[in-house]
Amino acid sequence: MWLKLQWARFFTLAGWDWKLSSRPGFDFQVTFPCGHSECQGSHTLIVRVVDKCYEALERKHRETFSDASWDIPSPALFGNGPDNTFWEMSHGAGGGIETAHNWTQEDANKLWKRAAHD
Numbered sequence: 415m416w417l418k419l420q421w422a423r424f425f426t427l428a429g430w431d432w433k434l435s436s437r438p439g440f441d442f443q444v445t446f447p448c449g450h451s452e453c454q455g456s457h458t459l460i461v462r463v464v465d466k467c468y469e470a471l472e473r474k475h476r477e478t479f480s481d482a483s484w485d486i487p488s489p490a491l492f493g494n495g496p497d498n499t500f501w502e503m504s505h506g507a508g509g510g511i512e513t514a515h516n517w518t519q520e521d522a523n524k525l526w527k528r529a530a531h532d
Contacts, residue, residue, distance in 0.1 A: 427529055428517075428518045429447070430446040465493055466491070471493050499515075
């Protein structure tokens with residue numbers, strides 16, 4: 415419960431639009447801005463919060479979402495903090511593996527610490 419609350423605070427501090435997910439098995443739907451001309455201004459994820467480390471999230475994502483990784487919204491697994499996030503998505507003319515660090519204007523770890531206390 416506290417981990418999900420901290421993620422909600424993180425999304426707000428990072429300037430990401432978020433709402434609770436209506437999809438079974440997911441906790442949030444988040445949208446964050448992208449300035450790339452081929453991305454239509456933003457990317458959207460459906461996020462499952464799982465208290466696991468990066469390596470476990472990567473393994474679980476590949477097992478669970480291998481056929482859906484390039485769907486829109488993209489399925490994502492978020493663990494305890496920005497270092498422990500994993501998803502794959504289209505971006506520009508390609509795409510690939512992403513983490514929360516790649517999509518925040520400020521230092522993601524500083525935002526995470528603020529989210530724990532604000």
